[in-house]
Amino acid sequence: MDYNKPTQIAASMIQAGVDKLMLASRDLLIRGVLSGAILGFGTTLALTATTQTGLAIVGAALFPACFIIIVLMGLELVTGSFAVLPMAYMDKKTDALSVLKNLLLVFLGNLLGGLLYAFLFCLSTTQFGHEEKNAVALLIVKLAETKTLTYASYGFDGLFSAFTKGVLCNWMVTTGIVLGMSSTSSTGKIVASWLPIFIFFGQGFEHAVVNMFLIPAGIILGANVSFADWWLFNQLPVTFGNFIGGILFTALPLYYSFHKKTKQTSDIEKRYPSSKRIQTEVKEEQFS
16 A cells, blocks of 8 residues: 555654765765755746746645655755654664754755855846846845845844744645655655645745745845845744754654654563553454
């Protein structure tokens, strides 16, 4: 059957975390760069659909295509690692320093990929500066200013708003990672992963890696946003929010509800072999 149970998914996430920690720094950076750029592609696709149709929900429906590519190619996305690596740590498969090193390398790779695509996209969409900004470019400028200056205008409340949107975003993004492991077929992974990504993008929540493309692209295209505006009022609070969202609403619940419970049951069965036989007999009686 093309479906993995939650207990299997939790075990797969821990193993995925272990596998990520075994990767060389070079591989983490390369796969991180690819992921950052691909999310940029997905963002411009979504914005193109939005400007063409006048419906942001259409763009939101198309954006998950980039996330699905990342899942199927096995690339590195730091927001997904915010749930996977902590599970490996909670299961005592690694140490905090190794987790931190991995996250920093993937974060750097994602950032470089976002900047690379931002530079190339801005050159292409303006014909190397010879043409006026089109509708998509103007929307990027507007969004870059909204995602920074609007939060700045509200002071601490703005920072907390950016953080909260980051939490909500990665709750769904890491759910997309989880659902991608719920299937063993490409079709199942595509459909399952699409759902939560559509939910987060359609509601305008904040994703750190998307903003690694969107805000720099806006700055290149003329947005009234400084480097400090970008990092202080968006990138840092959103990244921290993504981190908390991945741990608090995905890693912890899945580990303690599914994986740790399974381990405890297994330990009990080892100590008391007859308990497994009794449980089997009760189930057989229930269905007889």
